Amino acid sequence: MFHASFFGRSLTARLLASSMLATVAGVSAAHAGTISGEVADATGTRTLRGAEVSLIELSQSAEVGQDGSFRFINVPAGTYTLRVRYPGAEEQTRVITVTETSTTVESFALAARGAGGETAVMDTVLVIGQQANLLSSLARQRASDTVDTVLTRDAIGQFPDQNVAEALRRAPGINVLNDQGEGRFVSVRGLDPNLNSASINGNRVLATGGDERAVALDVIPSELIESIEIKKSLTPDMDADTIGGSVEINTTSAFDRKKDLFSLSYEGSYNDLNGKTSPKGSIDFIKLIGDRIGLSGGFSYYDREFSTDNIEMDGWETSDDGVVYAEDVEYRDYDVRRERYGFTAGIDFRATENTDLYVRGLYSKFDDTELRRRLVFGMSEAPASGTGDTASFDSADGRIQVRRDLKDRREIQTIRTISAGGKTQTGPWTLTYDAAYSEADQTEDGSLDPFRFQARFQTPGALGVTFDYSDMEKPGYALDFGAANFNDPSRYGFSVLERTTQERAKDKEASFKFDVAREFALTNGTLEVKSGAKLRQRDKSLNFVYDIYDGFDGDLTLADVLGSQTYGLADMGALPDLGEVRAFIAVNGLGAFERNDLDSAFASTIESYDAEEQILAGYAMAKYQRGPLRVIGGVRIEQTDVDANGSRAELVEEGAVVGGVELDEDTLFITPVSVSKDYTDVLPSLNIRYDVTDKIVARAGAFQSIIRPSFGKFAPRFIIEENDDNERTGTFGNPDLDPYRATNFDATLEYYFLPEAVIQGGVFYKKIDDFIVDAEFESGVFNGIAYDEAIIPINGESAEVRGFEFSYGQAFTMLPAPFDGLIANVNYTYTDAEGEVLGRTIPLPTSSEHTYNIVIGYDKGPVSLRLSGAGRSSYLDELGSDEGTDRYVKPHFQVDASAKYRFSQNFQLFAELVNLNDATYTAYQKGPDRERLLQYEEYGWTAKFGFKANF
Numbered sequence: 001m002f003h004a005s006f007f008g009r010s011l012t013a014r015l016l017a018s019s020m021l022a023t024v025a026g027v028s029a030a031h032a033g034t035i036s037g038e039v040a041d042a043t044g045t046r047t048l049r050g051a052e053v054s055l056i057e058l059s060q061s062a063e064v065g066q067d068g069s070f071r072f073i074n075v076p077a078g079t080y081t082l083r084v085r086y087p088g089a090e091e092q093t094r095v096i097t098v099t100e101t102s103t104t105v106e107s108f109a110l111a112a113r114g115a116g117g118e119t120a121v122m123d124t125v126l127v128i129g130q131q132a133n134l135l136s137s138l139a140r141q142r143a144s145d146t147v148d149t150v151l152t153r154d155a156i157g158q159f160p161d162q163n164v165a166e167a168l169r170r171a172p173g174i175n176v177l178n179d180q181g182e183g184r185f186v187s188v189r190g191l192d193p194n195l196n197s198a199s200i201n202g203n204r205v206l207a208t209g210g211d212e213r214a215v216a217l218d219v220i221p222s223e224l225i226e227s228i229e230i231k232k233s234l235t236p237d238m239d240a241d242t243i244g245g246s247v248e249i250n251t252t253s254a255f256d257r258k259k260d261l262f263s264l265s266y267e268g269s270y271n272d273l274n275g276k277t278s279p280k281g282s283i284d285f286i287k288l289i290g291d292r293i294g295l296s297g298g299f300s301y302y303d304r305e306f307s308t309d310n311i312e313m314d315g316w317e318t319s320d321d322g323v324v325y326a327e328d329v330e331y332r333d334y335d336v337r338r339e340r341y342g343f344t345a346g347i348d349f350r351a352t353e354n355t356d357l358y359v360r361g362l363y364s365k366f367d368d369t370e371l372r373r374r375l376v377f378g379m380s381e382a383p384a385s386g387t388g389d390t391a392s393f394d395s396a397d398g399r400i401q402v403r404r405d406l407k408d409r410r411e412i413q414t415i416r417t418i419s420a421g422g423k424t425q426t427g428p429w430t431l432t433y434d435a436a437y438s439e440a441d442q443t444e445d446g447s448l449d450p451f452r453f454q455a456r457f458q459t460p461g462a463l464g465v466t467f468d469y470s471d472m473e474k475p476g477y478a479l480d481f482g483a484a485n486f487n488d489p490s491r492y493g494f495s496v497l498e499r500t501t502q503e504r505a506k507d508k509e510a511s512f513k514f515d516v517a518r519e520f521a522l523t524n525g526t527l528e529v530k531s532g533a534k535l536r537q538r539d540k541s542l543n544f545v546y547d548i549y550d551g552f553d554g555d556l557t558l559a560d561v562l563g564s565q566t567y568g569l570a571d572m573g574a575l576p577d578l579g580e581v582r583a584f585i586a587v588n589g590l591g592a593f594e595r596n597d598l599d600s601a602f603a604s605t606i607e608s609y610d611a612e613e614q615i616l617a618g619y620a621m622a623k624y625q626r627g628p629l630r631v632i633g634g635v636r637i638e639q640t641d642v643d644a645n646g647s648r649a650e651l652v653e654e655g656a657v658v659g660g661v662e663l664d665e666d667t668l669f670i671t672p673v674s675v676s677k678d679y680t681d682v683l684p685s686l687n688i689r690y691d692v693t694d695k696i697v698a699r700a701g702a703f704q705s706i707i708r709p710s711f712g713k714f715a716p717r718f719i720i721e722e723n724d725d726n727e728r729t730g731t732f733g734n735p736d737l738d739p740y741r742a743t744n745f746d747a748t749l750e751y752y753f754l755p756e757a758v759i760q761g762g763v764f765y766k767k768i769d770d771f772i773v774d775a776e777f778e779s780g781v782f783n784g785i786a787y788d789e790a791i792i793p794i795n796g797e798s799a800e801v802r803g804f805e806f807s808y809g810q811a812f813t814m815l816p817a818p819f820d821g822l823i824a825n826v827n828y829t830y831t832d833a834e835g836e837v838l839g840r841t842i843p844l845p846t847s848s849e850h851t852y853n854i855v856i857g858y859d860k861g862p863v864s865l866r867l868s869g870a871g872r873s874s875y876l877d878e879l880g881s882d883e884g885t886d887r888y889v890k891p892h893f894q895v896d897a898s899a900k901y902r903f904s905q906n907f908q909l910f911a912e913l914v915n916l917n918d919a920t921y922t923a924y925q926k927g928p929d930r931e932r933l934l935q936y937e938e939y940g941w942t943a944k945f946g947f948k949a950n951f
Contacts, residue, residue, distance in 0.1 A: 010123040032521065033075045033098035035106065038068040040083055040468055044112040044258045048086050050139030050150075051110070054644035056081040056093075059627035060526060063143040064866070067255035067356070073428055074521030084108045087138040088131070088756045088811065102547035113553045113755065113813065129900065130757075130823050130859040130866060131811050133929040138758055138809070140227075143625070145632055146687050147232040147701055147746045147762065149173075153225065163247065163908070164225060165217040171230055172807040172827035173245075175851045175872040178892075180336055180370075181939030182306050183220045188230065188245030188801060189764065189831050192846040195243040195707050195740065200417045201251060201360050204239065206440035206507040209368075213710025217247075219366040219415055221300035223265070223282040228253040232703030232764070233687055233746045236619040236634035237515060237532060240683045240705045243742045243766060251360055253724045254294020255346045256285050261286040267946025273307035273939065274335060274566065280304075280946070288920075295401070297345040303862035308334040309569045311475065315883075316925060322385030329377045329467060329477070333575075339367040364415045366392035372407035373565060374450070375572040377465065378478070386491060387471040388930075392480065396460035404492055404558055405450035413442045430517040434530075437510050444503040451581055453492035453558040457482060473922050473936045475571055489574040492558035496552070497593055498603075502545040509538040525626030530634075534617045540711050541610035546603035551594030560584065569938075602651045602668050609715035609733075611644040613708070628691035634684070641678040641706065646716035646733065648673055648785070655724030667828060673716040673733035679708050697750040699762075707740040709772055713793040718785055731781055738770040738795050748805075757810035767802035773836050773845065776881045799835030799844055811859075821860025828852040842879065842886075848872040864900040877923060887934055890922035903948070906951060 039051045054061040055072060056472045083093045089110035094105055113619050136152040140760030143148075149171045166185035169176045175713025176183035177193060185193035193214040198205040205215045230237070231246040238246065262550050281299040289295070315327030342364030349357045381398025383391040393400055421434030457463035486490055535663030561584050563577020586850040621634025648671040656663055683701030692698055717733040748762030777790045807827035813820050833847035843849075850873040857866040871893035878887035898912040923935040 004052075007626050007848070032073075033077060034103045035072040035096065035098065035099060036103060037070060037106040038905040039064045039070065039086070039108045039110065040068050040258050041089075042109045044109060046096050046257050046259075047255070048089075048110060048139070048143075049256070050136065050143045051084055051086040051089075051137065052139075052143060053825055054085075056083055060625070066253055071425070073519055074526075079775055082106060082732045084110065085755075086110050086135070087142075087752075088112055088135040097667075105430065110362070124393065124601060126286075129864040129902075130857045131813075132810055134823060134825070135756060136227075136885055138752070138756070140229075141509050141758075142287065142697060142750070142752065145630060145689055146235060147699055147748055149230040149232070150227060151229075152227040154899045154903045162224050162512055164228065167222050167225075167227060168217070168230070168247070168854060169870045170643075170825070170853050171228075171852060172853070172866065173232070173805050173829040174230065174853075175848055176870070177658075177846070179216075179218070180334065181306070181915065181937070182218055182338075184216050185214050186217055186247060187848070187851075188232065188247075189801070189805075189829055189851070191244035191831070191833065192844065193244075194710060197242045198246050198934075200249045200362055200438075201419050202248070202326050202434060203417060203419055203436035203438055204509060205249070205415065205417070206438050208440045208442045208507070209505060213708070213709050214710075215247075216366075219340070219413055220249065220362075220364050221302065221340060221342050223284060223300040224342055224362065224364070226253060226256060228893065228925070232405040233699075233744070234631050234703045234705060235687060236370075236621040236636040236683075236685055237530060238536070238636075238680070239536075239617070240636055240638055241707055242705050243740060243768065245746070250939065251283075251344045251346060251362055252296045252298070253346065253357075253358065253360075254288060254296040255350075255574060256296075257288075260288055261950065262947065263950035265946060265948040267944050269942055269944040270305060271304075271306035271311065272941045272943075274305060276305045278302070278306075280944075289691040292350040294348040295346070296348070297343065299341070299343040301341040303337070303339045305335070305337045306939070306942065307566065308336065311473075311933065313475070313935075316381070316927065316932045318929070319382035319386070321382075321386070323391050324469075324927070324932070325379070325383050325386065325391035325467070326932070327379050327775075331375045331567065331570050333373045333565050333572060333573050335371045335566065337369040339365075339369075341365055351422075354426050355422060355424040355716070357420075359374045359418070359420045361418040362415070367410070367780060368413070369410045370407065371578050372409075373563070373567075373572065373575040374403070374405050374407070375570075375575070376403040376405070378403070379402075379610040383505075390466055390468050392464065392466040393464040394460075394464050394480075395457040396480070397872070399456055399458040400458050400463050400465065401454060402463075402486065402492075403452055403454040403495065404573075405452035405495075406561075406578065406581055407449045408450050408451070408578060408581065409444065409447040411442060411444050411447070411503075413741060415440045419899065428519045428801040430519070430647060431514045432517075433513070435510075435512050438508070440507045442503065442505040444500045447503075448502040448581070449498055449500065451497050452495040453489075453576065453577060454495040455485070455486070455492045469808060469930075469933075472924065472931050472933050473920070475933060476570060487573050489558035489562050492574070494552045494556040497549040499547045499549070499590070500544065500594060501547050502542045502543075504541070507538070507540045508817055509535045509536055525624060525629075527625075527939065528623040529621075530623070532618070532622045534615075536613075536615040536617075538613040539611070540613070542712075543608045543610075543831050546600055547590070548596045548599045548603060549590070549593035550596045550599070551593050553594065556584075562915075564746050596653070598666055598668055601670075602649060605647055605649045605668075605670055606717060606719045606731075607772050608710070609646040609716060609717055611642060611711050613942070614641045615639070632685075632686065632687045636683045637680065638683065638706070639678070639680045640739075641676075642708075643674070643676045644711070644715050644735065645672065645806060646676045646718075647671060647720040648716075648720075650720040650722065652722040653724045656722050656726050673718065675716045675882065677714075677735065679739070681739075681741070695752045697749070697752070699746070699748045701744070701746040703744050705742050705744060707742075709734075709737040709739060709793075713737060713774075714729055715792065718783065720787065721787060728787045730782070730787040730792075732785070732790060732792045734793045735783075737793060739770060740768055740771050744767050745934050754810065759808045761806045763804045764802070768799040768801065768835070768844075770795040771799045771837075771844065772796070773837050773842075773879050775838055775879060795835035796835045796838070799833065801833040801847070803829060803831040803833075805829045813914070818860060821858045821863070823855075823857035823859055824891055825855040825857075826853070837879070840883070843876045845878065846877050848875045864898075864902070867895070868897070869895045870925045871894065880925070883926065884928045885925055888926060890924065892919055892921065893917070894919040906949055908948045910944075910946060910948065914942040914944065915939060916941050 051064040198215040280302040283299040283758035310332035313326040343482040346360040378401040463482035513534035517530035561580035619636040752759040812822040833844040900910040
């Protein structure tokens with residue numbers, strides 16, 4: 001690895017030039033013939049990507065591409081046996097004769113195997129439903145050169161699940177992290193989602209949020225997707241910013257099919273907690289215009305309303321009497337509306353027999369409106385008494401502050417991608433080229449968080465409250481005295497209104513890539529030499545305008561905007577009502593509130609930053625194939641340049657001494673800060689595949705990769721708050737952060753013991769240097785800024801990740817009817833991920849030790865049934881000051897079920913139950929004495945029902 005900017009750019013250019021020169025300088029083979037063709041299902045409806053085509057006598061094989069095509073070049077004159085295999089299909093062989101300089105064209109239409117291996121009469125490989133998904137995934141996984149998992153949709157556009165994150169939950173080694181009970185971020189092999197990458201049609205998906213690189217995949221409806229590939233080992237022609245896995249999302253190409261398609265679906269979903277039904281609909285189409293032009297696209301809309309009940313606690317302490325208690329206890333009642341819509345559009349153009357061109361675009365919008373009503377207890381002193389499970393507080397001993405507030409937040413996230421490019425094949429040469437533009441943003445305009453009322457109970461007899469911690473996940477409270485005042489809304493005066501007047505988080509990237517490959521026919525195999533270059537230019541910014549109002553011109557109490565709760569975990573009492581709050585602001589206007597100019601300026605400054613990142617990459621690689629052996633090796637070089645702008649914001653209280661002068665009022669000091677960083681990484685890789693037998697495939701991979709720091713941790717945002725005793729508390733970005741750098745090893749063995757089945761196992765090991773964590777510090781200096789307490793992201797020393805995977809999938813078509821419709825898919829991943837930071841050995845954040853999925857299905861004739869469970873063990877979420885204050889998340893296991901009935905080839909009814917076991921979310925501290933709750937959420941179950949029609 002090299003880190004000199006000039007040397008890195010020079011080395012990248014020299015590598016690219018020399019590799020292309022080597023490719024061009026290759027000597028052409030003697031005159032020989034070419035074999036080409038395509039593979040489709042027996043109805044001529046869909047191409048069979050991933051089918052294996054073999055020249056038996058030459059021990060050569062070719063993978064069928066997305067458009068169903070295959071090609072062998074430089075085939076010596078002679079007679080050969082051409083064999084085609086696809087999971088679940090009847091194998092076909094054909095004897096062909098090749099002459100010098102001739103082109104032999106052969107097309108295959110494969111029919112499904114029946115029970116006992118006999119050719120099916122009533123059906124084809126075009127099985128609609130789970131079996132089609134499984135067989136397609138098996139074919140493409142087996143054909144892959146790397147350690148790979150593939151999820152596909154069937155011939156009428158059905159994906160196994162209804163958003164991208166939820167679909168990935170079923171794949172081996174995949175865990176999905178939820179937000180409000182919905183899958184959002186994807187963890188591969190138990191690792192932090194920030195250690196993965198995601199792309200659409202080969203180009204990076206950007207993060208909608210302002211700080212992270214992790215992509216929220218719930219923004220993308222699965223109805224718009226043709227396939228998802230999870231690549232766990234890399235080749236030099238792939239972007240190197242992956243440690244966990246590369247999630248590659250592909251939209252539909254018109255040349256995926258041989259016939260036109262138009263399908264539509266509609267459903268309603270019912271949420272148990274709020275009792276509301278939400279609509280969802282989609283359309284999907286492919287239109288072929290002659291043999292050379294294809295149009296494809298789709299549209300999806302989902303307007304979902306649901307509820308969440310939540311409890312959060314913080315500030316855990318132990319009193320002098322040994323009573324364990326939380327200083328802050330919050331009961332939260334959420335009502336959420338999430339409106340998603342998106343569309344894809346694509347044009348595929350076969351310009352010549354040798355050149356295919358495309359333009360593909362995707363737009364997705366995620367409109368998230370969150371209403372939260374909250375009851376908050378804040379205790380200033382230790383409890384008056386308590387037991388092992390209780391803590392009792394008395395206002396006579398210290399202030400008990402009770403807040404009742406409302407959050408009215410609307411956040412809109414959008415993703416846009418467009419790419420244009422193509423592939424040209426001429427003789428032994430293959431040229432590929434692509435230009436793409438991606439954009440993601442997150443906006444808020446006028447969100448209220450919070451609109452707060454509060455009352456302070458600080459005299460004898462005013463309020464007594466006892467908290468019961470015996471149920472760690474659902475702590476309750478009881479009033480010992482003072483109930484009348486506690487429940488009187490007129491005693492709760494207006495406290496603060498914080499308004500996100502404007503948030504603009506934008507992430508834009510333009511990329512350009514070009515690859516050239518040449519294939520050589522050797523006496524003992526084939527060799528493909530490939531090289532290329534890619535430029536990625538990324539711009540990311542986050543800008544806020546906050547308005548904070550801490551007074552009102554007149555009298556305003558909770559009684560003026562009173563509403564009710566829909567909360568199921570406790571009695572929250574009097575709460576503000578959304579409609580009343582909106583009406584009150586509409587009538588009185590924000591001008592009736594007193595704006596705190598200083599706090600508003602501080603809040604608007606501390607989050608904002610902008611950054612530019614440029615990545616220039618070049619690579620050279622070779623692929624050698626001889627009989628059952630394939631070897632891919634090479635090196636990739638990536639040069640990274642980052643420039644970022646932020647600010648140093650210091651809010652200093654009145655009475656503090658600055659520069660020898662005592663301040664006579666609270667004062668904000670803002671200093672712009674700019675930083676730059678560049679580094680170069682040389683990243684070799686090697687992938688080996690060996691077909692031990694016709695049924696056993698062995699793979700091994702070794703590669704180096706990097707993950708660049710998230711922009712939020714790297715950006716120069718230095719936030720300091722100083723009180724009148726000159727005690728300074730800081731939260732800092734760290735421009736000196738180095739990227740994660742990893743050396744990765746994978747080995748797998750796949751046993752395709754039946755055409756419709758696989759059992760596989762594998763091991764993996766990763767050595768990660770410079771992993772990043774947020775750490776708490778006391779009494780120090782950072783970037784010339786003194787602090788008494790600070791949270792700073794830092795590079796850890798090193799980490800190791802090791803583990804193994806097991807997966808089994810089978811369609812039991814060999815069984816007698818009616819059991820020949822059974823399908824099973826089971827996988828398990830063990831991950832041991834540990835690192836050293838500040839003298840501590842810790843599990844890597846968000847890394848689950850155990851991840852597992854179980855799917856039992858039945859798919860025969862008009863009936864399709866599925867019961868699935870997805871689970872993971874606990875994980876470290878955030879690092880505290882010591883082991884007892886680290887934030888952990890409890891294990892999670894979710895059960896879903898679905899049923900479909902097909903009345904005809906064109907019409908189907910379906911129903912689905914999501915989270916039918918009411919799985920919950922719990923975050924906690926292990927503590928020195930007992931587990932201490934930090935956050936608990938429950939979501940209830942959701943029922944979906946609808947129809948799908950295709951023409």
